[in-house]
Amino acid sequence: MQVSANPRLRRVIGLGPLILNGLAVIVGAGIYVAIGAVIRRAGDAAPLSFLLAGIPACLTGLCYAELASRFPEASGSVAYVRHGFGSDRIAQLTGAAMTFAVAISAASIARGAAHYLVAVLPLPTPFLVLLMIVGFTAIATRGIGANVWLASVMGTIEIGGLLVATATGFLHVAPGADIAWVPTTFMGWQGAFAGAFIAFFAFIGFETLVNLAEEVKNPRRTVPLAIIGAVGASVLLYVAVTSSVTLADRPDANPLLGLFEGRDATLFAAIASIAVSNGVLLQIVTLGRMFYGMAGNGQLPAALHRIDPATGSPLRATLLSGSIILVVALLVPFETLLAATNAVSLCIFILVDLALWRVQHQPSPTGGFAVPRLVPLAAASTALLLLAAEILK
Numbered sequence: 001m002q003v004s005a006n007p008r009l010r011r012v013i014g015l016g017p018l019i020l021n022g023l024a025v026i027v028g029a030g031i032y033v034a035i036g037a038v039i040r041r042a043g044d045a046a047p048l049s050f051l052l053a054g055i056p057a058c059l060t061g062l063c064y065a066e067l068a069s070r071f072p073e074a075s076g077s078v079a080y081v082r083h084g085f086g087s088d089r090i091a092q093l094t095g096a097a098m099t100f101a102v103a104i105s106a107a108s109i110a111r112g113a114a115h116y117l118v119a120v121l122p123l124p125t126p127f128l129v130l131l132m133i134v135g136f137t138a139i140a141t142r143g144i145g146a147n148v149w150l151a152s153v154m155g156t157i158e159i160g161g162l163l164v165a166t167a168t169g170f171l172h173v174a175p176g177a178d179i180a181w182v183p184t185t186f187m188g189w190q191g192a193f194a195g196a197f198i199a200f201f202a203f204i205g206f207e208t209l210v211n212l213a214e215e216v217k218n219p220r221r222t223v224p225l226a227i228i229g230a231v232g233a234s235v236l237l238y239v240a241v242t243s244s245v246t247l248a249d250r251p252d253a254n255p256l257l258g259l260f261e262g263r264d265a266t267l268f269a270a271i272a273s274i275a276v277s278n279g280v281l282l283q284i285v286t287l288g289r290m291f292y293g294m295a296g297n298g299q300l301p302a303a304l305h306r307i308d309p310a311t312g313s314p315l316r317a318t319l320l321s322g323s324i325i326l327v328v329a330l331l332v333p334f335e336t337l338l339a340a341t342n343a344v345s346l347c348i349f350i351l352v353d354l355a356l357w358r359v360q361h362q363p364s365p366t367g368g369f370a371v372p373r374l375v376p377l378a379a380a381s382t383a384l385l386l387l388a389a390e391i392l393k
Contacts, residue, residue, distance in 0.1 A: 010312045013216045015225055017152055018209060022230030024155025025205035025282040027162065031238055032276045033112030034201045035245065036255055042195025045180040045188060047242040049195030050202065054235040056386055057203035059379035060349045061231040062371045063356045065224035068210045069368035070359065072219035075293025076210040077352050084355025088299065094351060095294050099287065099324065101344040105204055106133075106283035107329035108341055113276035115254065119269035129329050136281040137322025140288060142311050150281065158275025161268065162241050168259045169244025177249045193389040200342050200386060202238055205279065206231045207349075208286040211293070224369035284325060288318035346387045353380035 013021075035046075042049040064080075073079040077098055082091035114128040121128065139150065183189045206227050213219045241256075250258035260268045292314035295305035308315040357376040364370045 018226040019229045020152045026234045038195040045192040049199045050238040052196035053199035056382035065227045068223040069220045072213035074214045084358045102287045105341045106325040109279040110329045117273035133326045140284045154278035161271040166241045166244045169248040173247045174249035197390040211289040287321035291317035
């Protein structure tokens, strides 16, 4: 049963802020956290790993773009699965999986941010995680306008930090260093695909844009363009920064931070902590909007569909989102978080890709975004290949 809400979410987000918002969550939630693990798995083939991971991300991004054009709803993936498979039960299971995926993604981001932040603010990691998630949950309750503005500012800082790191790496290329764009051994390819599985974490976040569909101006056009722009830009940025770090050949536990020394390292750690923590804010907002949308479709208690009149935000849904993320961040080890996020996210993406394939026989809205029928099948296949490569490694 549908639940009406009064007041409703406000449509205040345009194309530019939405693209920057998407880049902010993708970049902040990704390469700052995952690059070390990718290099440890793939070695000189790390840039290839990011390129391989970018293929299913781009294809699935196209699927989300068409689905967002067809069904601009705040519950995002949950709504797409419900429309594609015609089943509330499958949609609810997708919602549970999305809750798990977003929670562990945000938790891993918070833990990753703490690794940088401790270089600037030497406090116990659990305390820094607690402070970060509670603070960003409070900010997330203030309304989408303030959230998008803050995320855009922080996103600009995080992208700037990566550009500086890329330039620094290319200026300090180690003698004899090279990139294995085409590995010559089976072990080399195995490492590249193993790295790609972790690198896929760096692309997670584009799907969060669809959860803002009810707060975007002209969502049938704006959301698809923002997804395509954010995913495409992130692929180019990731390959560039990983190439520079690989050629600089810094064997540090944190390769990006290893590019700098002294005060420069402290400054970059501060920038990186801002960059990564930005992803925490955006994931809290995303999960809260998903709960709000599911409650509106009768899949969660109606209380979560209520809007706070003062801020225009789903206050209860946002508080629940922050609470879940905090518990996961404090209880689950970091490496486990990364692997679990990828596995669950890939499964959800495969389901969403197939949902689009099932609904494509229906006419798309006039002026809406559409992709060829082959795209959702290719997206599901490449995501499945990445998942199988990790299981069989």
